[in-house]
Amino acid sequence: MMKNKVGKQTLQFSSMPRIIGAHALVGEKEGKGPMAKWFDTILEEDTYGEKTWEKSESKMLKQSLLLALQQSGLEKDQIDIILSGDLINQIMSSSYMARDLAIPFLGVYGACSTMTESMTLGSIMIDGGYAANVLVGASSHYCTAERQFRLPLEHGNHRPPSAQWTATAAGGMVLSANNKGDKAVKQGKEVKELYISHATVGKIIDTGIKDANQMGAAMAPAAVDTIIRHLTDTGRTPDFYDIILTGDLGHIGKDIAIDLLSGAGLQVSNNYDDCGVLLFDKKQDTHSGGSGCGCSACIFSGYIYKEMRLGKIKNALLISTGALLSTISSQQGESIPGIAHAVAVTTEGVS
Amino acid sequence: MMKNKVGKQTLQFSSMPRIIGAHALVGEKEGKGPMAKWFDTILEEDTYGEKTWEKSESKMLKQSLLLALQQSGLEKDQIDIILSGDLINQIMSSSYMARDLAIPFLGVYGACSTMTESMTLGSIMIDGGYAANVLVGASSHYCTAERQFRLPLEHGNHRPPSAQWTATAAGGMVLSANNKGDKAVKQGKEVKELYISHATVGKIIDTGIKDANQMGAAMAPAAVDTIIRHLTDTGRTPDFYDIILTGDLGHIGKDIAIDLLSGAGLQVSNNYDDCGVLLFDKKQDTHSGGSGCGCSACIFSGYIYKEMRLGKIKNALLISTGALLSTISSQQGESIPGIAHAVAVTTEGVS
Structure with a gap:
């Protein structure tokens, strides 16, 4: 069933x-x-x-x-x-x-x-x-x-x-559903094909943070919950992935995520990064890094997609992270519900 | 595929x-x-x-x-x-x-x-x-x-x-996915089972209406487009359904929908109604009727679900209708995009 x-x-x-x-x-x-x-x-x-x-x-x-x-x-x-x-x-x-x-x-x-x-x-x-x-x-x-x-x-x-x-x-x-429409494949280019193998749908995790300027901290526990659930469900270890990429935890949220994963016995520092950290240079004065739906969207569609097409990344896990607050919920004193969904992409698929 | x-x-x-x-x-x-x-x-x-x-x-x-x-x-x-x-x-x-x-x-x-x-x-x-x-x-x-x-x-x-x-x-x-958890069935009650057989996903139709107090008129063309698409795709005629129910076109939108369907050669007046029309009595002073996500949700979950359980309705088509405007889009002079998705529910399913 x-x-x-x-x-x-x-x-x-x-x-x-x-x-x-x-x-x-x-x-x-x-x-x-x-x-x-x-x-x-x-x-x-x-x-x-x-x-x-x-x-x-x-x-x-x-x-x-x-x-x-x-x-x-x-x-x-x-x-x-x-x-x-x-x-x-x-x-x-x-x-x-x-x-x-x-x-x-x-x-x-x-x-x-x-x-x-x-x-x-x-x-x-x-x-x-x-x-x-x-x-x-x-x-x-x-x-x-x-x-x-x-x-x-x-x-x-x-x-x-x-x-x-x-x-x-x-x-x-x-x-x-297939590569019949894939122009690069049809043109005989030496490109890898990208397949989506799994998706892990997240639960909302709310640790009580109310400060809308602490989004990374509000979302990190949800990201970690989804990563752990994904690894448990698939029986994989973090080193299965060439890159594990959270959406927009930023510098503060990334550090929290590493700490929480480490506390759960998962070492990810070599192959883990965050789209919000990657997007801007410290000199660009964005403080804790990038955020927004477009952050993980452009890093994956730009960087990860191209590197996978070239065969430089074989297995990627993207975990976009959301802070489900609104201006009204903040004004009414509510804390920030965090959520994260993971998608596993591989170039090692069916031929 | x-x-x-x-x-x-x-x-x-x-x-x-x-x-x-x-x-x-x-x-x-x-x-x-x-x-x-x-x-x-x-x-x-x-x-x-x-x-x-x-x-x-x-x-x-x-x-x-x-x-x-x-x-x-x-x-x-x-x-x-x-x-x-x-x-x-x-x-x-x-x-x-x-x-x-x-x-x-x-x-x-x-x-x-x-x-x-x-x-x-x-x-x-x-x-x-x-x-x-x-x-x-x-x-x-x-x-x-x-x-x-x-x-x-x-x-x-x-x-x-x-x-x-x-x-x-x-x-x-x-x-x-099955009736294993269905309490009514397990208790041996004489109830019909409800099955979802089809869904028709709608396109946005925008006829240029800008008045947020004309939601029925803004959504009716989208509802009609989805109904016609559903009937064409499934090869059904309107009389296949005991009831065809739009979400919240209200009195004005319902009349427009009947006109548009009639213009397309589809007669639905006997088995067609609208949740926004059904929800309130004219005496309740709601003007053109009910609207909101809860309108079709409560009419279907309340009225249609129970009548189908009792065997009084065998085939229902629910077409919830949405007006995809926001306060900002209205302030910026945009017209109202309408959308409608249809779901076909039947009690004549697998045994």
């Missing part, structure tokens, strides 16, 4: 859905950081020619999906469904993107865990035979997030050292 | 996931309306003992899920996953519900189409063998929605005749 579930929380995709295209699109600041060479598009200016930040973000998401599609070699009418989300109230960036693309759409919300939530649901749809090709995406924009969750930019407020910097970034990927 | 998809947008669930439990929980006003006898819980007062409306709504959603679970006969630790959403920014009602229940959670956002989005994804997970038991839910609350989308209640603003009334309501259901 449960032929595709292993252990308590992990789904197994026996047909190994492929990632046949990806596009990472980032803003100016992200394009000046240490990961710049991995990004497919770097904006010259973050308005992207639009009159509002929300329209800029929606355009970023749409372009990242369309360019991932173009890279894959598929046409728009071959896509069965779009799965996407973002941080903006009522996932406005995703809704207006999906309106423009006119493809069946299911919106998701998992705060900054959205990329792996989309990838999980997309993999289920392909592996289960409900879709042949799925577009998955996630986006965030520093200016939409600051206005919505914190203060208007014009206010010029000071940020505490524990604060993270919402990435202006979008990542889009094309998941497919 | 696409063994479980028929036509362009319709998923087919060959293992026929069951609905083995349901609970409809509504507020005071809804409990005084024409559908009162179908609701499992009617609140004595809409705060539900909480200090904020948001906490009231989250408690309503949690209770509807827990009581659906109790009715089904399953225990909490038998649930693989929760799929849920609501209208509140960052789906706060769902996040805090899922925190309290400590079950793996995927949040969804489809505005008032959330109930059928949750049911669709839950059916995929069960039918595909990724979960044995799934909790699906959706909620809305008049007071959280008014504060967020319109004006504070204390403002006492006038509502135009085309406005709809956000239902204070939550609906929860237990989807299951």
